[in-house]
Structures are given as structure tokens and as C-alpha cells.
Amino acid sequence: MDRETLISKWLNHELSEKELEAFKQLDDYNELVKLQAGVKKFQPSDFDTASELKSLQNSIKNKKTPKKLWPTIAKIAALLVIGFLAFNYFSNQPTTIQTLASEKSFIELPDQSTINLNAASQVSYNHKHWDKTRRISLQGEAYFDVTKGATFKVETPLGTVTVYGTQFNVKHRNKLFEVVCYEGLVGVLFQGEETLLRPNERIFILNNQVLTSKDSQTGPSWIEGMSTFKSTPYGEVLAELERQYNIKITLNDIDPNLMFSGSFTHNNIELALKAITIPVNANFEKAESGYTIIREK
Amino acid sequence: MIKPLQNNSCEERIYTSLFNKYSKDLFNFLFFKFGEELHPRDKVQEAFIKLWENCKKVPPEKAKSFLFTTANNLMLNEASHKKVVLKYKSTPQRSSTNENPEFLLEEAQYLDKLQKAIANLSEAQRVAFLMNRVEGKRFKEIAEILEISTKAVEKRIYGALKRLREDIKEL
Numbered sequence: 333m334d335r336e337t338l339i340s341k342w343l344n345h346e347l348s349e350k351e352l353e354a355f356k357q358l359d360d361y362n363e364l365v366k367l368q369a370g371v372k373k374f375q376p377s378d379f380d381t382a383s384e385l386k387s388l389q390n391s392i393k394n395k396k397t398p399k400k401l402w403p404t405i406a407k408i409a410a411l412l413v414i415g416f417l418a419f420n421y422f423s424n425q426p427t428t429i430q431t432l433a434s435e436k437s438f439i440e441l442p443d444q445s446t447i448n449l450n451a452a453s454q455v456s457y458n459h460k461h462w463d464k465t466r467r468i469s470l471q472g473e474a475y476f477d478v479t480k481g482a483t484f485k486v487e488t489p490l491g492t493v494t495v496y497g498t499q500f501n502v503k504h505r506n507k508l509f510e511v512v513c514y515e516g517l518v519g520v521l522f523q524g525e526e527t528l529l530r531p532n533e534r535i536f537i538l539n540n541q542v543l544t545s546k547d548s549q550t551g552p553s554w555i556e557g558m559s560t561f562k563s564t565p566y567g568e569v570l571a572e573l574e575r576q577y578n579i580k581i582t583l584n585d586i587d588p589n590l591m592f593s594g595s596f597t598h599n600n601i602e603l604a605l606k607a608i609t610i611p612v613n614a615n616f617e618k619a620e621s622g623y624t625i626i627r628e629k
Numbered sequence: 630m631i632k633p634l635q636n637n638s639c640e641e642r643i644y645t646s647l648f649n650k651y652s653k654d655l656f657n658f659l660f661f662k663f664g665e666e667l668h669p670r671d672k673v674q675e676a677f678i679k680l681w682e683n684c685k686k687v688p689p690e691k692a693k694s695f696l697f698t699t700a701n702n703l704m705l706n707e708a709s710h711k712k713v714v715l716k717y718k719s720t721p722q723r724s725s726t727n728e729n730p731e732f733l734l735e736e737a738q739y740l741d742k743l744q745k746a747i748a749n750l751s752e753a754q755r756v757a758f759l760m761n762r763v764e765g766k767r768f769k770e771i772a773e774i775l776e777i778s779t780k781a782v783e784k785r786i787y788g789a790l791k792r793l794r795e796d797i798k799e800l
Binding site: 371379391392 | 660665673674677678716740759761762767768783787
């Protein structure tokens with residue numbers, strides 16, 4: 333066995349007895365032993381594991397929990413952020429108010445403007461930004477009393493009404509779009525063209541045909557429980573009656589495009605039916621789910 | 630959020646066993662590498678406190694690496710990279726000795742030379758060599774602590790031995 337292997341084995345504490353003998357015969361044996369004895373004196377200072385552990389445990393106890401504060405803070409922060417986002421989201425959601433058939437509603441807006449909402453109609457507006465943008469989307473019919481402030485707009489699928497004044501009625505039903513101004517000034521935007529309405533002026537749009545006329549009333553009659561029509565297709569009149577009483581009406585042998593002027597009350601169905609059948613020479617009969625209107629022979 | 634208990638070092642039983650297993654090796658390692666001046670004892674304590682603070686992130690099988698790296702970094706933060714001079718322990722003087730004064734003087738001179746020679750070794754050589762010679766650790770044990778191959782340990786120790794002998798002869 334060569335010298336290097338022997339020394340290596342000696343270093344690794346793995347000399348067999350026989351090899352140890354051979355190792356002792358090496359020239360440098362004495363030198364190596366002397367070196368080893370000398371190196372042994374470079375002992376590290378004593379390290380008492382037990383007492384070191386004790387002092388470690390003491391310093392840990394003083395530090396108490398290993399829990400960091402950060403995760404807790406992060407959790408609180410996350411909750412706040414979520415809460416804020418949720419608040420933002422919900423407060424940015426438009427407020428929507430809807431009436432069912434034969435139901436009316438009175439709405440007070442944040443600036444104390446008011447809306448009278450007719451049956452089977454819906455308005456929605458953004459509560460949060462109301463003071464900046466007074467914009468309402470409307471489906472159906474509503475009467476507005478607007479207080480002074482920023483531009484007030486009523487958007488319907490057919491056209492937009494910009495309010496310069498205070499009191500007006502907007503009606504959008506199917507192809508029909510009607511605005512009546514009662515006080516102040518109202519601008520009606522229809523197909524990119526704005527028509528200004530002064531008090532007691534009325535714009536009536538049916539099947540894209542625009543008609544302006546005078547309206548002598550001081551407010552929309554539906555608020556007082558009457559529906560009033562001027563040259564309105566008979567079908568629209570019946571649709572309004574259906575909405576007011578939540579009934580179904582079928583026409584028999586009568587042209588729904590027939591123009592009708594007149595009114596009906598919201599409190600008495602018999603009276604209301606008479607009011608709209610007599611002028612057109614028709615009769616009505618109780619049917620399964622409502623009434624049938626038949627032309628008088 | 631619930632992890633098996635075995636998976637972190639926060640459990641006191643595991644933490645204590647980690648201390649019993651590694652603290653002395655860590656202390657000796659620091660002592661051999663940096664000497665006594667930089668308070669290896671305190672660094673062992675600090676490293677274990679850091680382990681406790683991070684016990685959720687450090688599984689027991691990673692604890693050794695964590696401890697050695699942490700302690701080593703703590704040392705390096707402080708070390709001004711001056712030459713490490715290890716002190717040898719003078720053997721207690723026996724009241725009566727059959728060794729003549731000349732022998733004693735010669736031995737003292739030899740130890741001085743050895744001290745300088747050890748200081749001249751590279752850190753890597755010194756740590757491996759002293760773990761082997763002073764602590765009596767085998768190559769394989771040292772390889773595990775230092776996380777290097779057995780062959781590399783052998784090379785370092787053999788190299789250190791060669792260099793020591795040359796230096797002592799020259800001095």
C-alpha cells in the first residue's frame with residue numbers, strides 16, 4: 333500500500349491494525365504524530381449543548397410568539413380593500429325603481445326632484461354621482477318635477493329629453509314617444525334633432541313621425557287617475573288600459589291603428605271600458621282573462 | 630393553512646432536537662472558520678433564534694442549511710476579514726515534570742509555528758482539516774455538514790496537511 337493511501341486512511345480514521353503497522357514504518361510517522369498532537373491543542377472552547385439550549389429558550393420566551401404581525405395586517409388590509417371595492421361597486425350600481433301593472437310610484441331623488449312613475453314603468457339612475465350628472469333612464473311613463481341644478485336628462489330608447497325647466501311628462505311605450513312640458517323649457521332629442529318645448533307644448537312621436545301640438549292641461553292627467561289621449565292609435569290606448577288595470581284585452585274586428593282622442597279613469601273598469609268603447613261604436617264583453625272589445629253591429 | 634406538524638420546525642420537540650443535533654457542529658464550524666474573536670457562541674444563538682422566527686418556512690430537513698448559512702452570514706457581516714488566528718490551549722503545568730526545559734521550549738516554538746501555519750490555510754482547508762483532526766470527524770460526516778462531496782473533503786484535508794508540513798519546515 334502506498335504512502336498517500338496510508339496517510340489518507342489515517343486521516344479518515346480507518347486504518348486496520350495491519351495498515352497501522354505499515355503506517356508506523358513510514359518516514360514521516362513521527363512528524364505526523366507530532367503534528368497531530370499539536371493540532372489537538374487547537375480545541376474550540378467548550379460548548380455545552382444543554383446550557384446553550386437553556387439560554388436559547390430564555391431568549392425565545394422573551395420574544396414570545398414567532399408569529400409575525402404582517403400576515404394579520406395584510407389580512408386587515410385585504411378586507412378593507414375588498415370592502416372598499418364592494419362599496420364602490422354597489423354605490424356605482426344604478427338605483428332602479430320599477431312599477432308593475434296597475435301600480436304607480438312616487439320617487440324622491442337626492443336633490444329633491446321628484447318622479448311620478450306610471451304603471452308598468454321603470455326608471456334607473458346613479459345615486460352616487462347624482463349631484464354631478466342628473467341622468468335618468470326611463471322605460472314607460474313618468475312625470476318629473478325637477479329642482480334647479482345641473483342638466484337633467486331623461487333617456488329613453490327612442491330619444492333623450494334634456495330639461496331646462498322644471499315640469500314635464502315623458503311617455504315612451506313601444507313605438508310611441510311623447511313629451512309634454514308644463515313649466516320651464518324642455519329639449520327633446522330625437523334622431524339627432526333637438527326640439528325645444530315651451531309650457532303646454534307637446535311632442536308626439538309615433539312610428540318615427542314627429543308631431544308637435546298644444547296641450548292646455550296644467551299637468552298630466554294620469555297623476556290624477558285619468559289617462560288622456562290625443563290622436564293616439566287605439567292599440568296604444570288599449571295597451572294603457574291593460575297596464576292600468578292589469579288585465580288582458582282582445583280586439584275583435586277593430587283596427588288598432590284607428591286614431592283615438594279621449595280619456596279613461598283609473599278607478600272604475602266598467603266606466604273606463606265604456607269611455608273607450610262608446611266613441612268607436614264598440615261593445616265589450618267579459619272574457620276568460622279580461623275583456624273582449626267587439627264592434628257594434 | 631393547516632400543515633402537518635412534522636412539516637415545520639415550530640414544534641418544540643422538533644426544534645429542541647434540531648438544536649441538540651446541530652448546535653455543536655455549528656459552533657465548531659464557526660470557531661474553526663472565524664476564530665473565537667467573533668463570538669461563535671452568540672452567532673449560534675442568533676442563528677437558532679432566526680430559525681425559530683422562520684420556523685414555519687423552514688422544514689426540519691432544510692434547517693441545517695438554514696442554520697449554517699444564517700450563522701455564516703452573521704459572521705461575514707461582522708468579519709473584517711482579518712487573518713484568523715486560532716489559539717492553542719496550553720497544557721496545564723504539572724508540578725513535577727520529567728520533561729527538560731529545552732524540550733518545553735521547543736514544544737512552545739513548534740506550537741507557535743503550527744498556529745501561524747494554520748492561520749495561513751484557506752478557510753475551506755482549515756475548517757475541513759480541523760473538523761477532521763480536532764473533532765475526529767470522518768470525511769463523510771464533514772461532507773454532510775459542509776454539503777460537499779467526500780472526495781472534495783479528502784482533497785481539502787490532504788491539501789491542508791501538506792501545506793502545514795511545508796510551512797512548519799520553512800518557518
